[in-house]
Amino acid sequence: MEMIIGFGFLLLTFIGVFLLVKANKKDRKTENKPQEVVAPPSDCCGAHEICEFDQMKMNESVIEYYDDEELDAYKNIDEDSYTNNQIEQFREVLYTLKTEEVKYWLLSIERRHIQLPTILKSEARMLMAEA
Structure with a gap:
């Protein structure tokens, strides 16, 4: 029985x-609704994503947020000084990003003077490699 x-x-x-x-x-x-396909400008070199990233890198005044405004509280904190709870906040944002957004997010937090926790750097690199 x-x-x-x-x-x-x-x-x-x-x-x-x-x-x-x-x-x-x-x-x-x-969640993965089809995105609208937009033709690149006629002067595009064919490496549109790279050009777009380079333009964003050159214009330091551009800061794009990824629903991560709470991370602004960690401005000017050393990458090795985060608590486990703070690291989990970063990880939560990182893993909600699309793989092609990771490099833009890293640039965004860099411009906001926020250092990515050391433990998450290799995870971010692996996600970018998937793109």
Whole structure:
């Protein structure tokens, strides 16, 4: 009898996990709405993303926020001085970004005089490599 109850519990657990995974995939599909395709300007060199990034790098007055205004509280804090909770705040923002946004976000926090925690630098590099 105990074996049947254990098997039933195990079966319900697998069904629950399956439904959660399926619901998560459905949520991702609705989040990834198709983006409007815009033709590049006629004077574009074909490396549009690189040119756009270079232009942003040259204009230091441009600071773009990525729903991360709370990180401004960490201005001028050394990259090795963050607490675990503060590191998790950075990590939460980092992993909500699209891979192509990571380099822009890094530039944004640099311009805001916010240092990325040391432990997250390799994670950010790995995410940028996926782009």
